[in-house]
Amino acid sequence: MGIDTQVIDRVRAAWTRIEERWAAYDLHLPGSPSFICQAEACSAHCCKVYSVSLGERELERLSRFSGLEPVDLLETENGKPISLPLAQPYLLARDEGRCALLGDDLRCSQYHGRPEACRLYPHFVIFLNETTGRPVHGELREMSASMRMLLEGEQPEPYLPLLLRHIECPGFTGPPLPADAWHQLAEETFRLQYLPMQELKWR
Ligand code: SF4
Ligand code: SF4
Structure with a gap:
């Protein structure tokens, strides 16, 4: 299913209105x-x-894949993992200004167990309220409905999903992204960002 050209026009127009405030990102189409x-x-x-934050289930997965105890994977205080009052309460351990799991060969030493944030980067999805020009948060039902419409080639409502890339990442040097690969990327990015550790079947 291709993204409708009228939707692309709408996405471009919306991005033009907000891109100054989102200078760390670029539109990914x-x-x-x-x-x-x-x-x-x-x-x-x-x-x-x-600094990478992660939740309980991500920590379980990382611990299982790595064979390491949480205390060896996370930032700690007085010998115990720091737990912040957030949905993703833990922070990956850092060592000399870098993630402690980064190998000397510049590869992730726990690639298959890495947290969702590492799987997501450098892509992100925001959901734009075109009336206010502001992104929305926490309205998962409406956001899922909007994403579903986008992926099915319809005009998304009530919000407009925008797939973005982080401009600090120099990895965007590959061939032009085909439409089917873009669809897969948009869906996977949405799932990782908003439905962490859940099944792919969300629609
Ligand atoms: S990809 Fe691996 S090395 Fe990089 S931040 Fe994530 S866990 Fe650490
Ligand atoms: S190319 Fe991008 S994703 Fe890869 S290591 Fe560099 S900043 Fe990270």
Whole structure:
């Protein structure tokens, strides 16, 4: 199913209105350069710069894949994992200004168990209220409905999903992204960002 050209026009117009406020991102559409990680070229920039938060189920998965105890994976205080009062309460351990799981070869030493944030990066989905020009949060039912309409080639309502890429990531050097790959990426990004650790069958 292709994204409707009228929807693309609507997405471009909406982005033009807000892009100044979203200077760290760019719009990612079918035909945009596809992503190929260039960890050697950027010296694993994302694994060094960002602190990664994760939830209970992500921690269980990482612990299972790595064979390591939570206390060896997370930032700790007085010998216990720090737990913040947030939906994703834990922080991956850092060592000398980088994620402690980053190998010397600039690869993730726990790639198959890595948290959702690491699987998501450098793509993001926002849902725009076109009346206010602001993104919406927490309205999962409406956001899911809007994403479903977008993926099925309809005009999304009530919100407009925008697939974005982080401009600090230098990995967008691949061939133009085909429409079917864009669809898959948009759905997967939505799932990782808003439905962490849930089944792919959300629609
Ligand atoms: S995802 Fe982007 S920023 Fe991170 S290592 Fe790969 S190319 Fe570098
Ligand atoms: S868990 Fe892996 S992918 Fe995520 S920040 Fe650490 S090294 Fe990078």
